[in-house]
Amino acid sequence: MKRTEAIIITAVFSLLLVVGLVGTLISDKPDFSEWENRELAEFPEASVDSVLSGKYGQDFEGWLTDRFVARDFWVKLKRVSDSALGIKESNGVVVGNNALFDIPDKVSDKAVEKNISAINAFQKKTSLPTSIILVPSTATVFYEDAPSLFPSNDEEALVEDIYSRLDNVTTVDTLPVLRTMSLDEAFYKTDHHWTSKGASAVYSVWRNTENTFELETVAEDFYGTLTSRSGDISIKADTVEKITSGDAFVSCKVFDGVNTTKYPSMYFDSYLGLKDKYSYFLGTNQPMVTLETANDTGRVLLMLKDSFAHSFVQCASTDFDKVILIDLRYLTSPLDTLLDLNEVTDVLFLYSLENFTTQDNMMWIK
Amino acid sequence: MVFSSLIFLFIFLVFTLAVYYILPRAARNAFLLIVSLFFYAWGEPSYIVVMIVSIITNYTAGRLIAHYKSREKTTGAKITVAVLSVIDIGLLVFFKYTGFIFDNISSIFKISFPFDPFIDSIVLPIGISFYTFQMMSYVIDVYRGDTEVQKNVLDFGCYVSLFPQLIAGPIVQYKTVADQMKNRRENLTMFAEGVIRFVVGLGKKVLLANGVGIIWDTVAGYDLATLPVLTALIGSVAFSFQIYFDFSGYSDMAIGLGKMLGFEFLENFNYPYISKSVTDFWRRWHISLSSWFRDYVYIPLGGNRRGFAKQIRNIAIVWLCTGIWHGASWNFVLWGAWFGILLIAEKLFLLKLLDKLPRFVSHIWALFCAWFGWVIFANEDLSRLGQYIKALFGGSGVFADGQSLWLLSNYAIIFVIAAIASTPLCKNLWKRVENCSVAPVLRVLFVVGILVLCTAYLVSSTYNPFIYFRF
Structure with missing residues (x-):
């Protein structure tokens, strides 16, 4: 691998991760997902018990996933990718002829x-x-x-x-x-x-x-x-x-x-x-x-x-x-x-x- | 924490890499130790104590052995290595097998113990099977004189807890990275190679393993008594792909992350599903585990140098251990026995026979043995295992129903992709274009594409519509 290519790969990889992080930090995060018809996860409150039991960690990851930047875009992209892979079924629902x-x-x-x-x-x-x-x-x-x-x-x-x-x-x-x-x-x-x-x-x-x-x-x-x-x-x-x-x-x-x-x-x-x-x-x-x-x-x-x-x-x-x-x-x-x-x-x-x-x-x- | 999560990719990794490269070389191992402990503690804070105690015990044992050896006191060194092995294996047995052992005693002798609630409360600390073996390799190698003693406890702690390989391997033997602990030279090319390797592994895990995993979960949820042959087959093949992409994907990510931090770990998988015998399969599957058992169990027992009967005994011991290492349940013992018997049979006569047969026959043999092994591996409950095997061999009296055909039509493409990705085909094709001018562009697109897709799947993992208005 040439040095310039190594620089580009390193830069692109780092950029993607940083954009995801910063985007999530600064974006407006809705509390309710109209699409899923549910409240999105709340930011967990830390307590000695919740941290030691590992529950805080779990809740934090739930929050991050629910509030990740451009959530709806990612969900749609996954559906498109699934369809491209020929997977017709999603949560027990299948796309047919216009229905x-x-x-x-x-x-x-x-x-x-x-x-x-x-x-x-x-x-x-x-x-x-x-x-x-x-x-x-x-x-x-x-x-x-x-x-x-x-x-x-x-x-x-x-x-x-x-x-x-x-x-x-x-x-x-x-x-x-x-x-x-x-x-x-x-x-x-x-x-x-x-x-x-x-x-x-x-x-x-x-x-x-x-x-x-x-x-x-x-x-x-x-x-x-x-x-x-x-x-x-x-x-x-x-x-x-x-x-x-x-x-x-x-x-x-x-x-x-x-x-x-x-x-x-x-x-x-x-x-x-x-x-x-x-x-x-x-x-x-x-x-x-x-x-x-x-x-x-x-x-x-x-x-x-x-x-x-x-x-x-x-x-x-x-x-x-x-x-x-x-x-x-x-x-x-x-x-x-x-x-x-x-x-x-x-x-x-x-x-x-x-x-x-x-x-x-x-x-x-x- | 697991690699295939948003918190690892977008928070932990960003922070770790940034600080790691800002820090001077001298501080990097200590920093890696701290973030690795955080990485470990994230999911299971309390058991970090077990790991730290283990680190200190093994570090001390290493120092003691070196001390005895420098004064030619071999007995002291021998006793230390023996005591240490007992402690390490004792801890592993305590956390991993206590429940299993007492459950069996209870059901055989129909008795219960007053301390049953305590036994039920024992939880297996993540990665203990891996880090115990890593530390034992270090202590034994110091005893054997195969490696230098590590005098810096932070460096030793860094080796044991290094987050890329901490919770699911590969089992990195100390002697293979001893030099790198002090003298590694991170560089950009290595970093970029690491990125590509990591992304390959992430794709294997998130896109392939999780994709086929849904199929296995679906099939395992059906009533086994009425499971048609084809559905049982689809489920077990899906599991075979799932475990391969899950595990080899994890190893790829570990190796890739290692490279980003300047480490070179040994390979752990080498296209196991193209094997031409069971012997060959185990040279290609979880290489670091087989090497560990070879170096620290099989050869010390005499290997193949003390007569044929002893060799068979040694193979049997190694494979019972390998089986039970994978989990505290009888199906893993059976799984180990299955491979032990096959390997002995191959040693006795099968390998010679397989050599004479056309290649595709030996290939089918190896695939069949591995696949059937996974059927045993996947069904922890023995009565379920029996039912599943019965279903595979027509127990329901039905070959296929609408459900099996639907599964097949829904997941045909992902099966084909998984099959191709299990062979070196892509790697060989890549070699042809590697030197073309478009190769760098392809590589960058690959990294971006897989990373973006994996993010989509990870974010969607909590897509969880609340359908209170279902009916």
Whole structure:
């Protein structure tokens, strides 16, 4: 190696390290990462205990990594490099044809078994007209847009199997109607949820009516959970639409496990300014939400659900006097201690297939 | 502290190199000692005491032996070296194997000890396996007259704690750097070479080892009872690459950092995955460890000069020690036994046979033995090891499922890069362009490119989106 080259290599190496150090020292360091939706690590306070246990060292490194100069740039560069290496998966999320796909968790036969028997028992106990809607993942509905060899479960067979094991329950096949749309109409490209359009189409199939719901755009820059998890920004933002559902709506009561708060709307505008825009629909997950409307049909719908119900319930509010949404995952006492089952006229179980096949929280309805 | 961290690169290294070159030569060893102790203490402050006590004990032993030898009192020298070895090995055994030994006694005799909580509280001090062996090499060499005694305790402390090789080797024998402790001449060319070597190692660790490491972690997290053959294979091959790039990358970084500070350490790896026999593999893998066992165990036991039966015994002893040195767990004993048996078999007849066979056959043999060794090495729990081997040989009844094909498609490129990087191909290609006029530009681009990419991966290591709104 010639001397000039040695000087250049030494200089370049030293310069890079010094720039990184000085840049980190003088740059503005945000406290909150909007992208990751979390507070970045605080500068640790030294104490004799924390230093001796090595915790101070760890925390300091956490701080340095979180607050390193141009953090977002480095994170993006890593994603680009991963893609260049052919690595499609990042935190369980995969880039497909103009959309992000969530790799579903492994099906738990035990959870499926428990959920089915709980629903059967509940139907038998109440004798109410009961329906179920299981929403398959984006990758199953729009398998042509998922990358080749995408490791999804055989969800079509799974849904068929679960439906066949339910007694006296009306089952709704979502696939045909969802497949009449394109992926970005029925689901968000950057989030694992379905859109108002996808949900309303399935609602009409369930109610056996014509789909006459009209939509209105409320936000155009929605980057959902899949973008956050993967860190991939190659997929453009989604549009959030709501259903213009007329003026029958009266109130939305949210029970958070302790207190009940009454809201004038089922739409939470404040979330449109934040990253998590899906929470515009009904806010975040709560144990019980009750929607009261001015309809006079004499019908009360009980929905046992996960967050896929949040965009779906817009439609239900046009047809029922009252809709009670229960998220069994957040319950701490049996269902009949929360509400009077005698006033209910219809029951609907609405879950994403992934939740239904991986979690069992149905013990509270027995 | 580890090399592949932002704090090491952007704070520790910048500070250390700057001050090191500002200081006069006479103060540099003392400075290196101080920063090395800081480097060591960063992750585990309390165990620095163990290291300092060890340094002082071994330094004193060296002085004592030299003292006895200068007065021709060989018995005194002999007793000192014996006592010292007992102390060094005793400390190592205490910190590394106490839990293992008592666990086994407890489970064999179905008894428990009142001091079990104490045993559970023993934590292995980082690098103790490495620095113990380094210091023993020094004391034994002083006894043998293979090296001069080190009279300056700071210089001796600097040799033991020198941060480039402190926590994961190579095991630098004192005699190979004795002269450099006093008379090393740092220069720019050496520094630049050191930078390149360091960056090569950093890339191996951060880009390759961590990259394939994700694959192994993924596979190891699956249910082994239903693991298809292909997935088990992908996982174990990934681990084989991971351990090679992790360890050889660390050695490259150590050698590179050494050069930046004016030291020349011996090589520790020499493309082990191109070996043509197990014997060859162990001449290319972790060379400094094999040399240590050869010089301080195998040869003193008589090596191959006391008859064939004794030679076999010596190989068996060395390989049981090598196995257990890697960790206090039965799978490491098995791992050592696996290689001990293979090496004995090669000595007996296999090597002659392998010589006659086509090269690719002997190459496959060596790769198979190394790969299967890593399967044993990677599964510390013996029942898991059994399950994993069963999965490899079709225990689940499935050859491949969607998951295995997905893994393969996702990581095919990184596997190909890892395979190429395990051979001297790049080095040989580089030799062809080394003297072209563009070579210096390529070298600078390489340094910048790898350093920037590694920074991206290190910063992203805490990319940790909080998805409370997951469902």
